[in-house]
Amino acid sequence: MTSDRRTVLADAAIDVLAEDGMRGLTHRAVDRAAALPVGTTSAYYRTRQALLTALVRRLVERDQAELRAAGEELPPLRDADQLAALIAGFVERRLAGEGRRRSLARYACAVESVRHPELRDILVPRENAARDAVRAFLAANGVTDAEARTLTLLACVDGLVFDRLLGGGQVSEPEIRGLVAAALR
Numbered sequence: 606m607t608s609d610r611r612t613v614l615a616d617a618a619i620d621v622l623a624e625d626g627m628r629g630l631t632h633r634a635v636d637r638a639a640a641l642p643v644g645t646t647s648a649y650y651r652t653r654q655a656l657l658t659a660l661v662r663r664l665v666e667r668d669q670a671e672l673r674a675a676g677e678e679l680p681p682l683r684d685a686d687q688l689a690a691l692i693a694g695f696v697e698r699r700l701a702g703e704g705r706r707r708s709l710a711r712y713a714c715a716v717e718s719v720r721h722p723e724l725r726d727i728l729v730p731r732e733n734a735a736r737d738a739v740r741a742f743l744a745a746n747g748v749t750d751a752e753a754r755t756l757t758l759l760a761c762v763d764g765l766v767f768d769r770l771l772g773g774g775q776v777s778e779p780e781i782r783g784l785v786a787a788a789l790r
Contacts, residue, residue, distance in 0.1 A: 610645075610649060611649055611659065612663065613639050613641075614635055614639055614641075614645070614646050614649055614650065614656075614659070615659045615660050615662070615663035616639075616663060617635045617638035617639035617646075618630060618635045618638075618646075618656055618657075618659065618660040618663075619660055619663065619664055619667075619706065619707060619710045620638050620706055620710075621634045621635055621638050622660060622709070622710040622713055622714075623705075623706035623707070623709040623710045623713075624706075626713065627713050627716075627717060630653070630656070630657070630660075631653075632644075632646040632647045632650070632653070632656065633646075635656065654721070657714070657717065657721075657724065658723065658724065658727070660710070660714070661714050661718075661724050661727045661728060662727055664707060664710055664711055664714065665727055665728065665731070667707065668707065668711070669731060669733055672733040672734065672735045672736070673733050673734050673735075675691075675695060675734070675735045676733055676734020676735035676736075676737060676738055677734055679691065679734070679735065679738045682738060682741075682742040685746075685782065685785045685786060685789060686782065688739065688742055688785050689778055689781040689782040689784075689785045690778060690781075692739075692762055692781045692784075692785070693776065693777075693778040693781045695735070696762060696765065696766055696776045696781065697775065697776070699766050700766060700769055700770065700775060700776070705770070708766055708767075708770055709770060711728075712767060712770070714728060715728060730756070730759070736755060736759065739755050739758065739759065740752060740755040743755060743758075743788060743789065746789055747789075748788065748789060754788045755788075757788065758784055758785065758787075758788040761784050762776075762781065762784060765780060765781075765784075
């Protein structure tokens with residue numbers, strides 16, 4: 606039961622962070638968001654730093670599960686347009702609903718990690734099936750530095766997500782197609 610309660614609290618903390626920002630992330634706010642008695646979060650995560658660390662670990666766990674599932678469902682990539690369409694669909698999920706909340710929380714944690722390197726260590730990009738598929742596609746299309754280009758492409762996509770979260774709007778498939786074309790050059 607302890608791990609279930611910890612997961613509920615970490616998920617609630619992600620929502621609080623997305624809604625109220627870093628200053629709004631308090632033990633009491635997480636208790637309210639999780640619909641648990643006052644003091645519950647503090648009993649599981651004694652300090653704010655412990656709560657933040659749990660939040661970041663859970664955020665990465667959820668992101669990795671999503672990316673793993675996306676990679677497992679990927680058909681063999683035939684062409685750049687298909688890759689662009691898949692990335693555009695992923696980006697759309699990052700800008701709406703639950704994906705939007707996680708994206709907002711992730712960026713807040715990334716900024717916080719500048720002051721707390723232990724968070725940076727948790728947030729570092731990880732291998733996953735979706736990233737592997739992009740790397741394999743680039744390599745199969747003659748890109749000699751497929752690993753570096755994969756990281757650059759995904760960083761550019763991440764930048765577009767960040768920009769649209771701040772300024773509103775959507776990322777268009779032609780924008781993604783342009784990034785994929787640049788990675789293939």
